[in-house]
Amino acid sequence: MSNETLPVASFSPLYQQIKAMILSSLQGSEWLPGMAIPSEIELAARYAVSQGTVRKAIDELAAENLLVRRQGKGTFVATHQEEDWQYRFLRLEPDSGEKFHLKSQFLSCVQELAGEWIALQLHLKAGDRVIRIDRIQTFAGKPIVYEEIWLPEARFAGLNLEALNAWPGPMYAFYEGEYSIHMVRAEEKIKAVLADALLADRLAMPIGSPLLSVERVAFTYGNKPVEIRRARYDTTDQHYENKLN
Secondary structure, X not given: OOOOOOXXXXXXXXXXXXXXXXXXXXXXXXXXXXXEOOOHHHHXXXXXXXXXXXXXXXXXXXXXXXXXXXXXXXXXXXXXXXXXXXXXXOOEEXXXXXXXXXXXXXXXXXXXXXXXXXXXXXXXXXXXXXXXXXXXXXEOOEEEEEEEEEEEHHHOOOOOHHHHXXXXXXXXXXXXXXXXXXXXXXXXXXXXXXOOHHHHHHOOOOOOOEEEEEEEEEEXXXXXXXXXXXXXXXXXXXXXXXXXX
């Protein structure tokens, strides 16, 4: 008798299969950000499963911030257009505790060829075209954030400086509204740096001033990276807040 171990059949709980089907519909833009999805009863009939199975799948998608439940109204696709979600990925808070509204000034929006690091982060090939954006964000008239942003040109064709400066809200809402790209999660690396001549100029501070550097890769559905963002924060009167649970 052979001692070879037989392969173990993989098993996915039914609610996980339904979750994957709902996620596939989100990825395929059947339900766009801000739209209501069908009710649990309708989805149960569609997938020929119990309402409880659908509810469990939706609970997980809501916990992952892909769907939002609204009491008495239904379940909606999460969107960065809503005020409560507009700054979901922004962890910078004023020390004063006052409400934070950053004003953007886009400095440039140009095409360039992806180097190895950019290509690796965005799952591209070195030499593929990307769009690089530079912007400053101010609070109470003072520049506190300088950002360099890279996007795959193939997914953001036609993006230009005029369109960015004409947009009144946050960038992730712009991606949704103009390119149907919804950011669902992000990964960040944080370190302390000193302001060089460029950063000192952008943030109106002395060379050598301490800054917080935050490198972020943001992902859309299907775990696809679609944005790199390198931000430098002046934390003189602000702090980076992250709630862990």
